[in-house]
Amino acid sequence: MDTIIVYVDDAEYARQIIQPLAHQASGQATQWVLVACAPRMTHRISKWVSHSARESWRAKWADKLFAQMLPWVAAEAGSRARVDTVLAKAPLPDLVLQLQQQYGAGAELVDARRPKQENAMGLAPQLQQGQAEPQADAPTAAQPVPVIIKKPSRTWALPGTLAGLFCMMFVAVE
Structure with a gap:
């Protein structure tokens, strides 16, 4: 039985990514694990x-x-498919390890989450959207799992600074 683990955060977007996989696996006995992020x-x-x-x-x-x-x-997926659901409460790298231990290391990982604005700006996502993660790159107990630290965006820093400078100049002129 093939196992496909799918990370989902938006149903409509995930359907677009899962549909080709579902058609390929429709004749086989497949276990789908939907992970809600x-x-x-x-x-x-x-x-x-x-x-x-x-x-x-x-x-x-x-x-x-x-x-x-x-x-x-x-x-x-067809009548021979089995669907399990999981709610992600732990960080995704830890959850990947747990699910691979539970469902086997041969489980195919698919990231069907809607891309965030940071990913569109060039930051590398942890799992490539819409692509299965290759077996050789699957984290094992011996390999450390990379940690991605996201810094908050500073989009309002420049306008706030300029507004403060203009207020100080206005006060100084008077």
């Missing part, structure tokens, strides 16, 4: 929302996503 919440949200409320929101979000995806995957 909920949108990130800022660290500042902890002031206003409790941890249990955040977890509850993630669970509701994942249920809504799976309700959109499960009937479609079952119809596209």
